[in-house]
Amino acid sequence: MKLSGAVLLLAPLAFSQPKPPAFDMAAVERGRVQFKSSCGFCHADDATGNRAPDLIRSALLSHDVNGDMLAPVIKNGRPEKDMPAFSTLSDKTIADMVAFLHKQAYDAMHSAGVPNDYPLAKLLTGNAADGKAYFNGAGGCSGCHSPIGDLAGVAKRYGPVALQQRFLYPSRGVKITATVTLRDGRKMEGVVVHGDEFEIAITGADGWYHSWKRSEVNVVIHDPMAAHQALMEKYTDKDMHDLFAYLETLQ
Ligand code: HEC
Ligand code: HEC
Structure with missing residues (x-):
């Protein structure tokens, strides 16, 4: 028919409609082992960062498609900023690590039931006042939303991880x-x-x-x-964290 x-x-x-991504779990597991041995020292074994930044919340990762953004950084490093170059890793090994990082980010976004995995303090690194300005200005959010209308109390309705996920991927x-x-x-x-x-x-x-x-x-x-999809491509890392900090004030 x-x-x-x-x-x-x-x-x-x-x-x-967006679908949850399908992960190649064998690649994710190979990537986990490889990440731990090559990158864990600086970025932490779960990629949430210690000496070096949290990769899970990195805008680079959220904009990455199959390694197009990540692989060049891994291969070339950022020597002037203490990120070493891993020029000898094979493309396949890098692809495995990229799969692992996407899985980690996906799990963090969807683990609202286990908030201890992802404390609010870690998410709340933005500046709420800048977020409010972005909301009413460059972000154009106020064209569709209002803090005293549909988004009133939004931070009460959702836990921090769920709220972040809702505003990045609202498709309900x-x-x-x-x-x-x-x-x-x-x-x-x-x-x-x-x-x-x-x-x-x-x-x-x-x-x-x-x-x-x-x-x-x-x-x-x-x-x-x-509009949300277009915004995803426009957000800088700072915009995203500022907006999130602002949304968290809508209790
Ligand atoms: C010696 C410490 C160190 C090791 C080991 C290391 N990194 Fe990094 N990495 C850094 C630092 C520091 C930065 C931040 C650079 C900057 O500020 O631009 C960084 C940045 C990055 C970024 C960019 C993040 C962003 O949002 O711009 C990616 C991706 C990354 N690292 C992946 C990896 C992977 C994958 C490995 C293992 C193959 C690895 N790193 C190993 C120190 C390290
Ligand atoms: C063109 C209109 C439009 C613009 C612009 C827009 N949104 Fe949305 N937004 C929507 C629609 C439609 C939904 C889905 C509502 C639903 O899921 O019921 C939504 C959902 C949301 C949600 C989830 C609300 C909930 O109760 O689940 C948040 C948070 C959000 N948007 C924040 C933002 C922010 C922050 C901006 C600006 C950076 C923005 N939106 C810009 C239309 C828009």
Whole structure:
């Protein structure tokens, strides 16, 4: 049936819902051992930092895709800042360590049930006043949120780790919709079940399903989370920690 075929095609879409990443656990475990022996002395065995910075909260890690940001730093180091170069490690070993770091970050973000793993003091390194300025200014957050409206008491509703996760990856039940304008000018609106450069398919409130060739209609996609995704690429490490410190004041 058409619908199930279309649903299977959702995965590669830019506007499909985010899924939890699939980790290659064998690589993660190899990476854990390797990280401990090569990096643990400075970054701590669990990568939360001691002599050298916490890598789990690093903006570099959150922006990394399959090592594109991390691998060059590991290979070349930052000699002027006491991060040694590991130029002799194989690409495979580095890939394993990258897998380990992503798994550590994912676990930290999703371990709201074990707050002792990730004390608030460690997360609260930002400046709340700067965070507030960013919220109302450059961050554009106030365009959609209000500290006395939807975000009132948000720090009471979520523990610190959950709050950080909510503001970085808020996707709870948010639906991507589209308005499709037909050639005769009729407009139809619904939840997107499939969309690519050739086709768009939506379901309406009453459950009807319809698809069109992209070339035959005019499509406007409404993705409520697009702003958050764009923000993820814009945040600096400081913005992120300042915002978080500010959100924590919304008790
Ligand atoms: C001798 C101590 C030392 C060792 C060993 C070490 N690092 Fe580092 N590392 C540092 C320091 C110090 C920095 C901070 C550099 C800076 O401020 O830019 C750093 C920074 C980094 C960063 C960049 C973080 C960011 O957010 O910019 C990454 C990634 C990293 N290290 C990964 C590793 C990995 C992986 C290993 C093991 C293969 C390793 N490091 C081993 C000291 C070390
Ligand atoms: C274009 C609109 C828009 C902008 C801009 C925006 N957000 Fe959001 N935000 C949303 C939507 C939509 C949700 C999802 C609400 C839900 O999950 O129910 C959300 C969810 C959140 C949540 C989770 C709230 C909860 O109760 O779970 C936080 C925290 C948050 N945003 C913080 C921010 C911050 C900080 C900024 C600015 C850096 C920002 N948002 C910018 C639309 C926006």
